[in-house]
Amino acid sequence: MKKYRYIRDMVLAGAFGLFACNDDLLERAPLTSINNGNFWKTENDLKIYVNNFYNQVGLLPRYDGWFQAANYSDDGNAGSDTQINVDYNRRLNGENTLPSSGGGWSSGSWSLLRDINYFMDHYRNVKVPWENIKQYVGEALFFHSIFYYDKLRTFGDVPWASTVVYMDSELLRSPRMPRNQVADSIMRNLDLAIDYLPARGSGSWTGRVTKETALALQARIALYEGTWERYHAKKNTPFKANGSDGTKFIQKAADAAGALITLADANGYPALDNVGVENGYWLLFNRKDYSNHKEVLLWRKYSLADGLKHNWIGATQDGNGQGLSKSMVDSYLCTDGKPIAVSTLYQGDKDLKTLVANRDPRLNQLLQVDDDAHVLCTEPTRVVFSTPTFGSGVNDDCVTGYQMYKGHTPIYTRGQASDSDEGLIYFRYAETLLIYAEAKAELGTITQDDIDKTVNALRTRVDMTNGLLDINNITTDPNWEFAGLTPVLQEIRRERKVELACEGFRVDDIFRWAAADELIVGKRPLGAPKAQWVNYPNASELFLNAVTTLPVNNEGYIDPYQAYPLVADGYHFNLGRDYLSPIPTNEIVLNPNLTQNPGW
Numbered sequence: 001m002k003k004y005r006y007i008r009d010m011v012l013a014g015a016f017g018l019f020a021c022n023d024d025l026l027e028r029a030p031l032t033s034i035n036n037g038n039f040w041k042t043e044n045d046l047k048i049y050v051n052n053f054y055n056q057v058g059l060l061p062r063y064d065g066w067f068q069a070a071n072y073s074d075d076g077n078a079g080s081d082t083q084i085n086v087d088y089n090r091r092l093n094g095e096n097t098l099p100s101s102g103g104g105w106s107s108g109s110w111s112l113l114r115d116i117n118y119f120m121d122h123y124r125n126v127k128v129p130w131e132n133i134k135q136y137v138g139e140a141l142f143f144h145s146i147f148y149y150d151k152l153r154t155f156g157d158v159p160w161a162s163t164v165v166y167m168d169s170e171l172l173r174s175p176r177m178p179r180n181q182v183a184d185s186i187m188r189n190l191d192l193a194i195d196y197l198p199a200r201g202s203g204s205w206t207g208r209v210t211k212e213t214a215l216a217l218q219a220r221i222a223l224y225e226g227t228w229e230r231y232h233a234k235k236n237t238p239f240k241a242n243g244s245d246g247t248k249f250i251q252k253a254a255d256a257a258g259a260l261i262t263l264a265d266a267n268g269y270p271a272l273d274n275v276g277v278e279n280g281y282w283l284l285f286n287r288k289d290y291s292n293h294k295e296v297l298l299w300r301k302y303s304l305a306d307g308l309k310h311n312w313i314g315a316t317q318d319g320n321g322q323g324l325s326k327s328m329v330d331s332y333l334c335t336d337g338k339p340i341a342v343s344t345l346y347q348g349d350k351d352l353k354t355l356v357a358n359r360d361p362r363l364n365q366l367l368q369v370d371d372d373a374h375v376l377c378t379e380p381t382r383v384v385f386s387t388p389t390f391g392s393g394v395n396d397d398c399v400t401g402y403q404m405y406k407g408h409t410p411i412y413t414r415g416q417a418s419d420s421d422e423g424l425i426y427f428r429y430a431e432t433l434l435i436y437a438e439a440k441a442e443l444g445t446i447t448q449d450d451i452d453k454t455v456n457a458l459r460t461r462v463d464m465t466n467g468l469l470d471i472n473n474i475t476t477d478p479n480w481e482f483a484g485l486t487p488v489l490q491e492i493r494r495e496r497k498v499e500l501a502c503e504g505f506r507v508d509d510i511f512r513w514a515a516a517d518e519l520i521v522g523k524r525p526l527g528a529p530k531a532q533w534v535n536y537p538n539a540s541e542l543f544l545n546a547v548t549t550l551p552v553n554n555e556g557y558i559d560p561y562q563a564y565p566l567v568a569d570g571y572h573f574n575l576g577r578d579y580l581s582p583i584p585t586n587e588i589v590l591n592p593n594l595t596q597n598p599g600w
Helices: 002-014 025-026 043-055 070-080 108-124 130-155 178-195 211-235 247-267 314-318 326-330 350-354 361-366 414-415 429-443 449-452 455-461 487-499 506-512 541-548 585-590
Strands: 083-085 295-302 322-324 374-375 424-428
Touching: 043 108, 043 130, 070 083, 070 178, 070 314, 070 322, 070 424, 070 506, 083 295, 130 178, 130 211, 178 211, 178 247, 211 247, 211 424, 211 429, 211 506, 247 374, 247 429, 350 361, 361 487, 424 429, 429 449, 429 455, 429 487, 449 455, 455 487
Parallel strands: none
Antiparallel strands: 083 322, 295 424
């Protein structure tokens, strides 16, 4: 234990930026305090080093701060069309500014890459059989890929480094590598990682990255890059990748997701959990331990005994300064598989109980509903949800009236003590199934069998068996969100929106589909009908007074940003600029070959 702590501290202390402008930092050899002469000797040395990557929030976030509801608040924090915060998102409104420094490009922003590359430069010093150490090399390549995926999404083109960069490196004066070449390099890394990593198969959970997780990551990144290239080219934005239309990456996404499905068919792992279980979708997102779950590929374990905890319960017991949008809840189909615009089963949205009636069961498990079944807390006494949190303060209120139930654990006392230890999901098999369906549809090769083992498997999990998708008989939705797509792609995108609701994917999806013009520009997110809470029985005076001040549009829907002059006519997202972040001006002064992103 002492050795582990010593090495861990030295790894963190030795980290610094790849492109830092401080000469002293650049001239220091990284991690020298671990004593290279004594360290790179055993297989365990490599394991100790790689263990640090699992604890870096820049690679795998922890969400252990205040007012964080794990990744279930990410879409709101990023300012999506499906979940919003009490204040509007500045980036979506075109208000981001050009920084002189920082902005995700500071020395600290590249330090993790230096640590990973330092491992790659030295692991060969360990003179043991390759079979004993290849797992740790695979893990390092996995984390190298996660690091670059974040930079790719943030900046597009970035310098590529697979070895430690020193002061005399030509890379410090080189242009950025084109994004499609960066993606190619990530794919090569992950091909190797998939080869090197062990499969979990029917084995027990170890807490480490496996072959299945690497396939899931490769499918995620490949679909992101492939569809980014395809749709930015179709809309002729300045963010398209010259000479690449995305097809090879979309094929790679289909191949990687397909390989994981093949492993699942052979080994029984991974697989969807809670199939046919009452409230099984909701129950998937508030477990303490996912060791025996087949759907969760990689997750973070917390332990109150070890002081590893978070405060998610405190955040999910109320509105957490967020709210789901009308766009989100309107996307859920009725149980006959038809959209609300045409289904005879749709009862309207006058109140929450009516809203979820005859709808995809996932809606009822996403939202708090005043039906005496949605529980806020079970101890010290059982309390059920009755009304959204209004009037309790900006960090507690529900912005839209649609208050999130997904990810909530109803144990009040632990929330008050900030003692939550529910596990944090990083990868789950459902996402990979949706990647496979989307990639195959984009390639024009999707079949009913593909739909049955992906989209329809997800609907069957929640017992929506009367609403399965038939690709030869898709009901036209007059409110489909996207222009020019085939019906099957429209429905696969809807399924992704619904299944992955509030898990942090939505803004990435909007950006990779080049869809801000359709979903963001000129739009202002709306919430629930306000009238249902006027004079609500047995509500507190504080609540009733707060309801009277809620802004509404002409149709009576809560209009959270109505009072903000800068979004009076909807978001002003700059389509020629805001899909990527800018390179800080100081970095371009230091290296004029970097160039700036479009529009900045």
